[in-house]
Amino acid sequence: MTGTAEDTAEGVAEGAGAGVLVLAGTPIGSLADAPPRLAEELASADVVAAEDTRRLRRLAQGLDVAVRGRVVSYFEGNEAARTPELADELAGGARVLLVTDAGMPSVSDPGYRLVVAAVARGVRVTxxxxxxxxxxxxxLSGLPVDRFCFEGFLPRKAGERAARLREVAEERRTLVFFEAPHRLAATLSAMAQALGDERPAAVCRELTKTYEEVRRGPLAELARWAEPGVRGEITVVVGGAERAAPVTDAAELARRVAAREEAGQRRKEAIAEVAREAEVPKRAVFDAVVAAKPRG
Structure with missing residues (x-):
């Protein structure tokens, strides 16, 4: 008998006899960036679910590999309907390889539904x-990389896009977005309006391809640059909001607490909120409130 107790437990947890779902990253530009295992998985999978079957064939040809398994399309339009079918294949023991047009499946690409379905069935996902x-x-952006958040594609409608940008306006982590080239100028203008003209950013287009370009600068400047039109696959990186200076003025602290109390918040909660937002100790806010009380 081979395998450890840990291996056995993992097999039971993930469903003994079930198949495997493999999420495979594909090149975002240069075919030379394809991971070596990609060719192996393409050759050995029982089912290959591809966002675009024509691109899959070109990818396999470029890697000089023959896809022997069944090829099915799996894209935004049929993702919901095809997921149960693929989940059944996985539960029956198939090795299903999921590839999208570029990059990692389920990251602003099809895949999330299938991962959820596989996990629910106890199928291993790798x-x-x-x-x-x-x-x-x-x-490549030149912006802080220690903490960041990925926002994917912004809404297409101007009002919804502006609302989303207002939500992240005070986010201190570096922000990463995807955007279509024909919407880039409008998006950068909306970003400048919501986040500030001088907020540093970088527009990265055609990454790893022949005409790769990284354009860095303030949002307003980048918006003007993009006005004539930009081509290619676009990723926008935006610097996070700068940390606000702590509020030390006692009268201002007391005013903020009073405003919250007038809105119906209890004083204790209002003091705690103001202390957190102003980045000062709660005792300092409490003292400010006491000092602001009318005497006599």
Whole structure:
């Protein structure tokens, strides 16, 4: 008998006899960036679910590999309907390889539904790590990389887009977005309006391809640059909001607490909130409130 107790427990937890779902990263530009395991998985999978079957064929041809398994399309339009079918295949013991047009499946691409369905069935889910436009753009941007958040594509409608940008306006982590080239100028203008003209940013286009370009500068400047039109796959990286200076004025602290109390908040809660937002001890806010009380 082989395998450890840990291996056995893992097999039971993930469903003995079930198949495997493999999420495979594909090149975001240069075919030379394809991970070595990608060719192996393409050749050995029982089912290959591809966002675009034509691109899959070109990818396999470029890697000089024959896809022997059944090929099915799996894209935004049929993702919900095809997921149960693929989940059944996985539960029956198939090895299903999921590839999207570029980058990692389920990251602003089809895949999340299938991962959830596989996990619910006790199917093992693994990955072939590959190129990522998010991390590549972040690394090239020249902006802080220690903490960041990925926002994907912003809403297409101007009002919804502005609302989303207002939500992240005070986010201190570096922000990463995807955007379509024909919407880039409008998006950068909306970002400048919501986040500030001088907020530093970088527009990364055609990463790892022949015409790769990284344009860095304030949002307003980048918006003007993009007005004539920009081509290619776009990733936008935006610096986080700067930390606000702590509020030390006692009268201002007391005013903020009073405003919250007038809105119906209890004083204790109002003091705690103001202390957190102003980045000062609660005792300082409490003292400010006491000092602001009318005497006599």
């Amino acid at each position: 990955a072939v790590p590959g190129p990522s436009a998010v991390l590549t753009a972040l690394a």
